[in-house]
Amino acid sequence: MNAFFETRDDALTCVVSEGLTFPMHLHPQLELFFVLSGETSVTVRHETRTLGPGSLAVIFPNQIHSYTACSKETRAALVVCDLALTGGFSDTLLLWHPANPFLPPEALHPNVAFAVGELTAERRGGGDRAVCSALVQLALARVLPQLSLHRNRASDYSELTYQIAQYVSAHFREPLTLDALARALGVSRFHLSHVFSEKIGQSFSSYLASIRVDCACALLAGTNRSVTEIAAESGFESQRSFFRAFGARCGMTPLAYRRRAQGTQAKT
CATH class of the missing domain: 1.10.10.60 (Homeodomain-like)
Structure with a gap:
C-alpha cells in the first residue's frame, strides 16, 4: 500500500497500488484515485462509496479521506500532486469541494484514464514537470465540469x-x-x-x-x-x-x- 501525508518531498506521486487500505487522513495536495480492477470502499468527508473498475474519486486538498480494498487483488492508480502543477485550477481546488467526489465510468471522458496512465508512466521514467503538469490539468479539465462544487466553510475544519x-x-x-x-x-x-x-x-x-x-x-x-x-x-x-x-x-x-x-x- 502507498500512503501520502502532509509532509512530502515530491511535487507529484503516481503509483499503481494493490489492495489499498488506508485509514482516515488528509494532506494539502490534490489526489485522484482511479480503480483499475476489483472494488474499493472510499470515504471522502462523510460520503462513502464502493468504486469498481473505471471509477474515480477526486479528493480536493485538506479533505479527510480513507480507503478499504474489498480484496487484496484490487488495483488502483493514485495521483497525488502539489497545487503548483494544477495551473489555473488551484483556486477552485482550495476554495471549494465536491458535493459528490465520486464519478462512475460512464461519467468520465477517455482523457481521464489516458492522463492517469501517462502520469504513472512518466513518473517511472523520472517525470518531466511540464508534461506532468499538462496531464494533471487535462484530467482536471475533464473532471471538474462533472462535479457539483460547494464552497468551503470554516466549520468544516473545526x-x-x-x-x-x-x-x-x-x-x-x-x-x-x-x-x-x-x-x-x-x-x-x-x-x-x-x-x-x-x-x-x-x-x-x-x-x-x-x-x-x-x-x-x-x-x-x-x-x-x-x-x-x-x-x-x-x-x-x-x-x-x-x-x-x-x-x-x-x-x-x-x-x-x-x-x-x-x-x-x-x-x-
Missing part, C-alpha cells in the same frame, strides 16, 4: 476528526502518544479515545501504526533506502516494533513487499 487527521498526518514520524495528542488538541484523553472508537473505528495505537506502516510501504515501493532507514523515517522507535506492525498489516516482510511492489510497478 471538527475533532479533522483536527486528529491533520495533527497525526503532520506528526506521525515523531514519538506520539494518546496523551500527547489529547494535550495538543485540548481535549481529554477519555474523549479522544471515544472518538477513535466511535468515529474512526480503531484504537489510537492501531491508527498510528497503520499510518506509519503505509508511509514505510510508500518508501519501500518508491525508493532504494534500507529497511532500517525506512523504519526510522516512518516513525518507528525500533526495528522490532516496525517488523511486528508491518507483518500484522501487510502479511509479509518489508523486503518481500518491496520486491512485489517494484515488480508490479515495472509491469504497469
Whole structure:
C-alpha cells in the first residue's frame, strides 16, 4: 500500500497500488484515485462509496479521506500532486469541494484514464514537470465540469476528526502518544479515545501504526533506502516494533513487499 501525508518531498506521486487500505487522513495536495480492477470502499468527508473498475474519486486538498480494498487483488492508480502543477485550477481546488467526489465510468471522458496512465508512466521514467503538469490539468479539465462544487466553510475544519487527521498526518514520524495528542488538541484523553472508537473505528495505537506502516510501504515501493532507514523515517522507535506492525498489516516482510511492489510497478 502507498500512503501520502502532509509532509512530502515530491511535487507529484503516481503509483499503481494493490489492495489499498488506508485509514482516515488528509494532506494539502490534490489526489485522484482511479480503480483499475476489483472494488474499493472510499470515504471522502462523510460520503462513502464502493468504486469498481473505471471509477474515480477526486479528493480536493485538506479533505479527510480513507480507503478499504474489498480484496487484496484490487488495483488502483493514485495521483497525488502539489497545487503548483494544477495551473489555473488551484483556486477552485482550495476554495471549494465536491458535493459528490465520486464519478462512475460512464461519467468520465477517455482523457481521464489516458492522463492517469501517462502520469504513472512518466513518473517511472523520472517525470518531466511540464508534461506532468499538462496531464494533471487535462484530467482536471475533464473532471471538474462533472462535479457539483460547494464552497468551503470554516466549520468544516473545526471538527475533532479533522483536527486528529491533520495533527497525526503532520506528526506521525515523531514519538506520539494518546496523551500527547489529547494535550495538543485540548481535549481529554477519555474523549479522544471515544472518538477513535466511535468515529474512526480503531484504537489510537492501531491508527498510528497503520499510518506509519503505509508511509514505510510508500518508501519501500518508491525508493532504494534500507529497511532500517525506512523504519526510522516512518516513525518507528525500533526495528522490532516496525517488523511486528508491518507483518500484522501487510502479511509479509518489508523486503518481500518491496520486491512485489517494484515488480508490479515495472509491469504497469
